Every structure is written in structure tokens, then in C-alpha cells.
Amino acid sequence: MDYLKLFLSKTKISGKEVVFGLPESQVFLHILQISAADKKQISQLVGQEAAKNIPLKSADMMLNHRVLFQNNKIVNILIAAASRQTAHEWQALFHKLNLNVEIFDIETMAAARSLLSGVKEAKIRAIVDIGSKTTNIAIFNQQNKIELSHTLNIAGDEL
Numbered sequence: 001m002d003y004l005k006l007f008l009s010k011t012k013i014s015g016k017e018v019v020f021g022l023p024e025s026q027v028f029l030h031i032l033q034i035s036a037a038d039k040k041q042i043s044q045l046v047g048q049e050a051a052k053n054i055p056l057k058s059a060d061m062m063l064n065h066r067v068l069f070q071n072n073k074i075v076n077i078l079i080a081a082a083s084r085q086t087a088h089e090w091q092a093l094f095h096k097l098n099l100n101v102e103i104f105d106i107e108t109m110a111a112a113r114s115l116l117s118g119v120k121e122a123k124i125r126a127i128v129d130i131g132s133k134t135t136n137i138a139i140f141n142q143q144n145k146i147e148l149s150h151t152l153n154i155a156g157d158e159l
Contacts, residue, residue, distance in 0.1 A: 001096060004097055008097060016099055017099070017100050018099050018101055019101075019102060019105055019110075020101050020103070021105045021106060021107035021110040022082055022104055022107060023107055024108055024134070024149070025133075026082055026083070027080060027081070028054045028055070028082070029078065029080055029149045030049065030050070030081075031076060031079070031146075031147070032045065032076070032077045032079055033076050033077075035073070036074060037075060042067070042077060043065075046063070046065045046077060047063070050079055060083050060084050060085055061081050061083070061084070062082050062083070062104070064080050065078060065079045066078045068145045068147075078146055090104075107129075108138045108149060111129070112138065112140055112144055112146070116144045123141075123142055124139060124140070125140045126138065126139050126140070130159075131155050131156060133156075134151050134152060134153055135151070135154060137149070137150050137152065
């Protein structure tokens with residue numbers, strides 16, 4: 001903590017609001033494919049699907065979704081969830097640094113926005129993030145929308 005405070009004190013950053021990318025190990029992603037539906041139906045189905053497939057109690061679940069693809073037959077939806085308790089723990093850490101988390105993002109999605117913007121030659125793209133304990137692999141389509149995300153329990157410490 002002291003190292004972070006020292007680092008921040010030596011920068012010329014004046015803002016106190018941050019956007020924080022939750023580590024992939026603390027986020028649950030699920031891609032749902034349904035028949036074409038309206039927004040109200042989608043919201044209801046997302047909640048039901050999250051309850052079935054995400055290993056968090058509904059009271060502890062922070063849930064969001066985004067339509068990845070839609071035509072008049074099907075809708076592909078990315079469901080993202082994280083633990084409220086985990087988010088509160090991160091908020092407490094940033095509070096000790098006199099920072100306020102305005103937005104929780106998903107680390108992989110933030111990396112994709114940064115790394116894939118302007119990339120046009122490939123039809124399918126991948127981001128492979130090899131950490132010390134896990135490797136996160138995310139596959140993106142031509143529109144830079146996530147198609148698949150998977151975490152492997154093999155990484156730098158074992159390589």
C-alpha cells in the first residue's frame with residue numbers, strides 16, 4: 001500500500017476518479033444465444049440465465065449485459081457478473097489511496113478496446129494474457145466483440 005501511495009504522490013495525476021478493470025479471475029462471463037426478443041424479455045432472460053450459470057448468490061451479484069449480435073432470428077448476449085463483496089473490497093483499497101472507483105470494467109474488455117482498435121486485417125482476433133497463476137484467452141470477432149473467453153489454470157509460474 002505504501003508503494004502505491006508513494007507512486008501516486010510522484011505522478012502529476014490530479015483526478016481522483018478511476019475506471020478499474022476487474023481481473024478476469026474475479027469476473028464471470030457467459031454468452032447467451034436466444035431467439036429474437038425485445039429489451040424487456042432480454043433483461044428477464046439474462047437474470048434467469050445468470051442465476052443458473054453464475055456461481056454467485058443473487059444478492060451478491062453485480063450483473064450487466066450487452067447485445068453482441070442481433071438479427072430477426074437470434075440474439076447473442078454477453079452476460080458479465082462479479083461479486084459485490086469483491087467490488088467493495090477493491091473500492092476500499094482505492095479509498096485508502098484517496099481514489100474513487102467510478103466504473104468497474106472487465107480487464108479483458110479494456111485490453112481489447114486498447115489493443116484491437118484500428119486492427120482490420122484479421123477476421124478473428126485473440127488476446128492471450130499469461131499471468132503468474134492463470135492464462136486468460138479471449139476471442140473477438142471482426143467488430144471486436146467477444147465471442148469466447150476462457151481461463152486456464154496454467155501460466156507463467158508453471159512454464
